[in-house]
Amino acid sequence: MLKRVQHTLEHFVVSARKYRPQTFKDVVGQDAITNTLLNAIENNHLAQALLFTGPRGVGKTSCARILAKMINSDGTESADEDFAFNIFELDAASNNSVDDIRSLTDQVRIPPQVGKYKVYIIDEVHMLSQAAFNAFLKTLEEPPKHCIFILATTEKHKIIPTILSRCQIFDFKRITVTDAKNYLKFIAKEQGINAEDDALHIIAQKADGAMRDALSIFDRVVSFSGKELTRKAVTENLNVLDYETYFTSTDLILENKIPELLLQFNETLSKGFDGHHYVAGLASHFRDLLVCQNPATIELLEVGEQTKAKYLEQSKKASQQFLLKGIEFANETDLKYKSSKNQRLLVELCIMQLASITFDGEKKNSSRFIIPPSYFKRVGITPILVSKPLESTVNHPKQVIENKQETPVSVTKTIIKPEVSKPKIILNSKSKRTSGLSLSSIRAKKEHEIRQMDVVVDEEDLPTEAFTQDELIEVWNTFVLQIEDEGKMNLAAILSIDIPRLKGTTIHLTFPNSTNKVEVERQSFDLLQFLRKTLNNYDISLDIEVNEEMQKKFAYTPDEKYEKLKEKNPNIELLRKTFDLDL
Secondary structure: OOOOOOOOOOOOOOHHHHOOOOOHHHOOOOHHHHHHHHHHHHOOOOOOEEEEEOOOOOOHHHHHHHHHHHHHOOOOOOOOOOOOOOEEEEEOOOOOOHHHHHHHHHHHOOOOOOOOOEEEEEEOHHHOOHHHHHHHHHHHHOOOOOEEEEEEEOOHHHOOHHHHOOOEEEEOOOOOHHHHHHHHHHHHHHOOOEEOHHHHHHHHHHHOOOHHHHHHHHHHHHHHHOOEEOHHHHHHHHOOOOHHHHHHHHHHHHOOOHHHHHHHHHHHHHOOOOHHHHHHHHHHHHHHHHHHOOHHHHHHOOOOHHHHHHHHHHHOOOOHHHHHHHHHHHHHHHHHOOOOOOHHHHHHHHHHHHHHOOOOOOOOOOOOOOOOHHHHHHHOOOOOEEEOOOOOOOOOOOOOOOOOOEEEOOOOOEEEOOOOOOOOEEEOOOOOOOOOOOHHHHHHHHHHHHHOOOOOOOOOOOOEOOOOHHHHHHHHHHHHHHHHHOOOHHHHHHHOOOOOEEEOOEEEEEEOOHHHHHHHHHOHHHHHHHHHHHHOEOOOEEEEEEOOHHHHHHOOOHHHHHHHHHHHOOHHHHHHHHHOOOO
8 A cells, every 4th residue: 555655845935035135235246336326325315216227137126125125224123124114016017007107196195104215116117108107207206205216127218218317327237147156156155055166157157147047047957956066967957058069079170070070060969959059159169269369358258267277278279360260150150040941051061161271181282383403403304405496587687696506494494485586585483374264364364474574584685676766656556556457446545645755675655544554554465575576675664654634635625526526527517507506
């Protein structure tokens, strides 16, 4: 026969009520406000309408009750005196009508039977209706001397400005993680609970600045783990990812171990966590590692002492560039997560990209590899002998045949064999390879051709015959006609703007704007090649300037344009007169 055992349950008081502050000294993290209120009471500067605003669970109602007791106490009452007859608490969430406010204003007129002041604490005051606010205005502005109003709200922006202007406003701040952890440590000690520092820290972080939430979480975790409060028990009960998960992930990322990373992510999902939670935590972890790299920002790291040591150790392994790139990848994934149709793949792609940031095992060197001469000497290869090409005398009578001897070529140089009409050019081996059909690649190709003119030659190799200004202009005009036949009308027009001026072997040009200059510089390879070949002087160079004053010369008025047209075709005047046209 089974015996039914009856357990007598003792009345349990939650920590949020059991440890509710009884004095201003007990209030956590609001020193500025409590000190202000104490000084106001001592100096008799307390306003008759106060507004306490701030997040939930930070001590607004507690401070209102403490203030109400303090202004009524004169030192002769007992310790457990709560002045219940003098303190009236009204929940505006359920008493928000005009009739409720009228009932309140009727009570305000009656002086207190015990104590000096009647204190009205109106909680969630932003829930009052517009009509109720208006009915409350006059009483709030000029209350009786024995009456003090304390309004409390989490949403100050919903209160009408006329109410705000009649109140002395106190903004309560969120409880910092450090303050919340220290208060939890005090409570754990009071209850005889052995709590790890990191465990309390996680609870304080999870509370997100609300002391009441921190105490509620603390009660729940203690019920789960008993008198031994460990970090593992807290993370398991609160369903939060442990620091160790991110430390391991970061180590695998830095070691480029993609398969192990994917397996760890799969294990994280199997524990009930979603990918969004994981990738957001990874971004926060990289941020914490980043602040550890500078002694000035270490104080921004809100973790326990044991965990801080791990962060400092791992921050030495990761470079700042890697962490910034990692945060960028993780944040992009965070933003795309909700709209993604394959969320798991999105996170897996992110962690593979993270593991590839520092991976360079299969990267190819895109720069041209130059074999040093010592290699050829070591393997017994002698320099290649290349005959110098003969200079043509058919098209250019000025050129002569000379220097037929063979010349050994350095292995660090590249020789381009020109046609018979071209002299030998030894190119610098550091010139970059360019390809592609984009505008940038075309510009790069032109720049590459221009750099080819920076040749490494002996002075005896290339001709530098003198020529006159007239010869230059004749050859210049020939080139302009040639490119016109090729359809390059824009370039031909630009080259016709200014007359080239010769100074030594430098051809000076002046254009009205930088656009003309850029266009000529882009086509300068073909231009210089033609001039050098035709004038038989390979010292020729271009010097292009921009003079905006020239622009005015080309900015014709309508009348000037018409005169120009008449010069080209006199019949246009007949056309204008026949049809009576205006300019």
